[in-house]
Amino acid sequence: MGGYVRHCVVLAFGVLGLRAQVVVNEVMPVPPTGEPEWVELFNTADSAVALEGWWIADLKSMVQLPALRLPPRGYAVLTRDTTALLEARAIPPEAVLVELRLPTLNNTTDAVVLRRPDSAVVDSLFYSMRWGRAGVSLERRLATEPAHASSNVQPSIAPAGATPGAVNSVTPLPADFALAGVVVRGLPPRLEITVRNTGEQLPQAASVTLWIAREGQWQLRQQWQLPVLFPGEQRTVGEELGSLFSAQEMGRRYRYRAAVTAAEDQRRWNDTSEGELFASAELLPVRINEILYEPHPGEPEFVELVNLHRDTVDLAGWTLEDASGRLVRIGEGIRIAPGQFAVIASDSTITTKHPQAKTNLNTSTNLMLNNDGDLLLLRDPNGVVVDSLYYLPSWHDPFLSGATRGISLEKLNPALPSAAASSWSSCGAPEGATPGLPNSIAVPLSGGGEVQVAPAPFRLHAGQRAYCLVQYHLPFRQALLTARVYSEQGELVRTLAHVTYTAAEGSLVWDGRTEQGEMVPPGAYILLLEARDRESGREYRSRSLIVVTQ
Structure with a gap:
């Protein structure tokens, strides 16, 4: 029977060169739960046709159609249960809806x-x-071509997964612009919107509009005019997130709506895209704050994050990556309030010893930290690196003499550079981690002032590690920073930063040692901090006194 039907298709279209006036145009062999199977017929001509006494069949059985008149360019949808179909699908009122004992369609292969x-x-459709x-329904791309191969029988791309009683979603139209994609990528992060002319007519101009939801209201953010696009041509427009969002808006999630508008566009459902984007900030202050890479037997490894942002940060979709490329993806519900913490652990037993970790806990067996050092990359949902470091066992306090199992690496202050060894030392808590x-x-x-140092005075003791923290606030949004420590005689003692990219606020650390690693003697030292504005080139200079005692 299958061979006979396929032979008839070839005869109808190939040998005689005839084109059917009524075609099998769309089928739903495996519908969603609650929806019946259905078959759509399409009248390709400009004149009506009476289908009374016609038959609809598959490879095993057939049923006769009732009295039915299909209008010019009209559609008929055949199903066993019209009530259930109307509950599941929005059928255009001009479509003819027919209830009959439709042959059961196979879930693998079949012919209608x-x-x-x-x-x-x-006509037939295989x-x-x-x-x-x-x-998702299978649609006929071109009604004028045989429907026996995937080149002309394709899955619906309509948002609803089918188009019963309407133009097939895969059928080309004379005028059709489609919004093909919305992504955020690159550094600085950039929003990109791609538009394609999927129509068949002569070129036409179009525009793209972007709205962002703020406090429950859609706000127009940007509009781009597209050049003339020929059929099949596409163009990408976009802008840096730093231009679309204010500094106060960065580091948050937003609903977006993007739409392409073109004159005489005949298909509207593919003109708009709605979704969620994360406004990546180049220097979003979420930092890696504590690492336990070598726990006691039976205890989990963990990495702690801290939020230095002024607002709560939603970490859903963020990732932590190690040197091997192994990813830990943070799930829904992990939101860090300002000054608070989130813990990424290899399993949930961490709460047995550290119950405070359960507040914002994300567990993953993918967290496998190397004992001899490893790379950690913290990325936001767009893949932008927010923080990174390569920790080493040498970051531990040397007085532990390598006995570091069960003891975490902690930052001296969350605002310190994560990649600097001087920012870290061994946990001093009895539990070995916090x-x-x-x-x-x-x-x-220290708070207040443009540049502050703490502690004051800075006490150094032979055989012990001590740190002087430098906190600065620059008059620039982004700058290149150089910071050096000099003796009273003007001799260079230590370079803390050299043309380092920084935000307006940041911190540095000095361990009281020279470039050669020697402890400095007591006395007065000068911290010279110089910054150059990344945008204007303007310069800022500050001198601070550091008094070292024993």
């Missing part, structure tokens, strides 16, 4: 055949579910 009252084949997927709590060795930074 339309026959005249004398059983002569008018399908394989390998061409599509469950819950996930979800302020670090046991944390040194507060």
